[in-house]
Amino acid sequence: MDKRQAIGSWLSGPREAAENAGADFGYRGQQLGLPETGPGSIARPGRRLGALLVDWGLCVLIAYGLLTDGYNQATGNWALLFFFVMSVLTVGTVGSTPGKRIFGLRVISADGGHIRPLRALTRGVLLCLGVPALVWDRDGRGLHDQLARTVEVRI
Structure with a gap:
């Protein structure tokens, strides 16, 4: 193997390196029993x-409207609080936030169906921490989804 192939496989990540070595990961969501494309597939x-x-x-915008003295650190903190409350309430009841609805997404339980309020609360707390959303598995689920046993799918 020349250096360019080794660097290319390293930059492409372990998934492509394993696929080049003959391993078959399947498509995103296959292990969860989700379709490859279309409604119900991984977002x-x-x-x-x-x-x-x-x-x-x-x-x-909501935080800025409530705090009329301009955008500052307090506005950002209030925005995070509103984001947390909105996320927990909307995902825990209807399965999607306004943004998810616009983009055609829904959060469901990893075993299918609606998520329970405790899972929505766990997911919301972890999502607001930020770091868990940056750690993904091979199905494209963030750590916040893995720990809450949820998955974000297309509708």
Whole structure:
């Protein structure tokens, strides 16, 4: 193996290196019994990020509207609190936040069906910490989804 192949496999990540070695990971969500594409399939990172940005922007606008002395650190803290409350209440009841609804996403239990309020609370706390959302498994689920036993799917 020349150096370019070794560096290319390292930069591409363990999934591609294993696939090049002959391992078959299948598609994202296969282990969870989800379809590869279409409704019920694992939500792609672009849609998830778009939904997060819409939800965060909405919470910043609410915080800014309530605190009329301009955007500052307190506004950001209030926005995070509104984001947490909105996330727990909407995901725990209807399965999606306004941003997720716009992007056609829903959070479901990993074993199928609606998520319970305790799972929504766990997911909301971990999501607000930020770091768990940056640690993904091979199915594309963040650590917050793994620990809450939830999965974000297309609707």
